[in-house]
Amino acid sequence: MAPWMRDRTALPAPSTWTAARWGDGGVVNDQLPADGDEVPLPPWELFEDEDLVDLDGELRSAFRARAIPEPKGVAYDQQRLHDERRYDVPVTVIACELPSSVLLEWIAAGQPYVAELARIRDVEYMDLPTGHWPQFTRPAELGAAILAAVDRTPIAP
Numbered sequence: 428m429a430p431w432m433r434d435r436t437a438l439p440a441p442s443t444w445t446a447a448r449w450g451d452g453g454v455v456n457d458q459l460p461a462d463g464d465e466v467p468l469p470p471w472e473l474f475e476d477e478d479l480v481d482l483d484g485e486l487r488s489a490f491r492a493r494a495i496p497e498p499k500g501v502a503y504d505q506q507r508l509h510d511e512r513r514y515d516v517p518v519t520v521i522a523c524e525l526p527s528s529v530l531l532e533w534i535a536a537g538q539p540y541v542a543e544l545a546r547i548r549d550v551e552y553m554d555l556p557t558g559h560w561p562q563f564t565r566p567a568e569l570g571a572a573i574l575a576a577v578d579r580t581p582i583a584p
Contacts, residue, residue, distance in 0.1 A: 450543040451508040455501060465496035466503075474559070477524055481557045481564035490563055508543075517549040519576035521569065523561045527552035551576065 459466045460473070468491060471479065482490070522530060530552065534545045544550065553572050555561055561569040 450506065452505050453543075454503060454505055457503040459502050461499045461503070462496065464499045466499055466501070467496040468494040478559040480524075482560055486563050490560065514546050514548055516547075517551070517579075518544075518547050519551045519553060519572075520544070521553050521555050521561070521572050521576070523555050523557050524559055526554050526556070551579065 460469055471487060479487075520527060520530065530541055530544070533541045537545075553576070555565060555568055555572055557564045
């Protein structure tokens with residue numbers, strides 16, 4: 428988890444943390460190391476410990492072996508969002524690296540990191556405590572959460 432996530436009271440200014448600029452004109456993460464026109468899976472050392480929760484050595488090796496670089500534009504190019512109807516699409520947030528209660532605190536505080544999320548009219552939150560890649564670390568639970576989101580039915584504990 429990034430240091431600003433541990434504090435949970437203040438996010439860095441968007442001018443110093445470009446990944447926070449989500450929404451129209453924002454970027455996904457223009458600080459990822461690029462190799463030409465591609466962004467390969469970065470070295471594990473670049474991630475915070477909380478990103479790697481439950482991603483043991485065997486999973487990391489398997490992930491790296493099958494990872495393919497994404498086009499640089501996916502991470503670096505500005506997003507262009509113009510259709511206000513996007514806020515009417517029901518959304519389910521499956522919170523893995525931090526609990527949904529933190530997202531709700533940030534929304535209530537008007538944090539820029541969650542400004543786009545705050546505008547969505549129908550949001551459901553599910554907590555799935557693990558690291559950044561639940562598809563590798565908790566695949567069955569992630570699958571159940573996705574199915575529940577599609578059905579909008581509760582997940583059995």
